Amino acid sequence: MVYAIETQGLVKSYGALTAVDHLDLTVATGSIYALLGPNGAGKTTAVEILEGIRTLSRGRARVLGEDVANDYARVRSRIGALPQDFEPFDRLSPLETVLYWSRLFGRSLSRPDAVRLLEAVGLQERMGVPALRLSGGEKRKLGMAIALVPEPELLFLDEPTTGLDPSARREVWQLVRGVRKEGRTVLLTTHYLDEAEQLADDVGILHRGRLVAEGRPEELIARNAGRTLIVLGGAGAAGLREVEAEGFPARLDREDVLVPVADPTEMRAALGRLAALRTPFADMYTRRSSLEDVFLQIVGSRMEEGVLQA
Amino acid sequence: MREILADTIAFGRQYLRSPIGAFFAFIFPVLLILLFGAIFSGIGTSKVSLPVQDQDATPASRAFLDLLNRSPYVTVTMVPTDANLSDYIRANSLDVALEIPSGFGTAAAAKVPFNLTLFGDPSRTTYTQAANVVGAALVQTNFVLNGAQPVLGISARPIVSSSFTYMDYFLPGIVGMTVMTSSLYSMTSIAAEYRTRRYFKLLATTPLTKGGWLSAKIAFYFLLMVASLLVTLAVGVAAWQMHATLTAVPFALIAAGVVLFTSLGMLIGSVVKDPSSGIAIANAVGFPMMFLSGSFFQIEAMPGYLQTVARVLPLTYLNDGLRNAMIYGNSTLALTDLGIVSVLAVAVFFLAARLVSWKGR
């Protein structure tokens, strides 16, 4: 297996704060890897170390086979990066920006090639206006375009969809899938669980600088949350106690009791036993687990817009 | 190299699209040249008007008036002989007026001492100018009356070739000042903007290096300053008939000045919180330089302690060098100034390229 990214015991500390804590990460070539975590988890810190624009405190990291601490000059022109909160140059149009960027990489795109790239990200209508006048989604697309200018083997996207409306987010997803189809590797960060689940081949959950879970989304779900859940709506803490006394693994999500069922053949029996509980509940239904359930299970709280809920 | 060229072009494009950039590089120096030209050319040609009341009205007094009239520094006007001169001065708010009392002709013929009366406020420059002219006319008249030939005299020999005016002296100072303001002020805010808006981080992911980025800015400001010099000079020549010699030295001085002030701007911009505090610090550094480095006022005319300050300001050497090269044609002195500015420029450039980090921590 060839890895586009490999880290061993990667640490970044700011005084007493350990922003990235012994991170062991492997990203397979040609895959989409999502680093998932709430604000302040250390996503940007980790990504910028891998982009060669922040130093690491301890450990080792290799990008496209080169050591980031010593040999980054050799991979600089083989990576593309969309930083978090990307802002384009106000007074250049998307077309000018793309042409400028291509020359920085010594590629000198022709005008038609630059136009084609802007078409690919969906900016063809807006390629002549000063970037100052682009909407948030259009700016992000321009950021994607310049990240793609070097035809990178490895693309870093730091929160590429944060703050975008659902349709713009879907457009970005399509773009990212297109990049993988060309055989490139993508490392993206996100705090949207559905984004990680739908887009990524592999997901790493980052919490307080540590990688607390890693794997394919469906594996993570099967391993940590059970494929299917029985939900006892409004059963509350009393319900949880009774379910646990019955010998089921269970957890409380607000006022609902969630009972994971790992083996589908046990479903009917489980439903029967739970229906007979003494604690009253409002309703009872089954649903498929999601990454959200995994996150809740592992981190112990929900996450909304990147913020952990109490 | 190619990425530096690409960055120069892209930066130049953005710079020229911002109205502030064009203002400092072109409009500001041209405005100053026009403004100062108007002020100083006015002073040079202005004659003092000298009202004279001739109570004598003899051929001798008329000959004396004729002598006054020939002076290029005064315009003689006649006050009616029936007017009370003191009242007349007050009524017309005059700075100065001359009375030739009756008896002037008789006294001159008899060669007995006789006094003219110069009314006015001796603290006014117009009074001084008129008094000088009247004094000179009297000296000449005395010579003639005593039948003597003037033997000793004084001939003025200005150090600057006589075809140069104050404005020619002023022009290099404006050019030097424009090099300083354009590169220092805009680089400070650009470096601060690039940091706060994370453009530096973005560029750090490309093959362009920090030194390359700074070099691109220097290349652009050099071209901009050469264009600004030519425009300023053209306006000066067209409007005020200025004279200046353009050799390679002024261009080398501009290049060294641009390196120096661009790098200084990058240094300041990298440590400040945001672009506006960058502008504040650039002002604190640039403003004293603007006025103490001989752009507007001659350093030699300043109090001693200010001259000491001027001698440690780098713009002083840029201005001096430009003046020596463009006006006085003194290439030895100009090259010394170029040396001083170049050494400073190289030092600040490497300091900026080393100290400034555009990666994160």
Ligand SMILES: Nc1ncnc2c1ncn2[C@@H]1O[C@H](COP(=O)(O)OP(=O)(O)O)[C@@H](O)[C@H]1O
């Ligand atoms: N330059 C820095 N100096 C000090 N602390 C920092 C710095 N950069 C990041 N941090 C801290 O490191 C932690 C991780 O930050 P970050 O990587 O930006 O998280 P994320 O991208 O996941 O939101 C946060 O607590 C943040 O405050």
Ligand SMILES: [Mg+2]
């Ligand atoms: Mg972040």
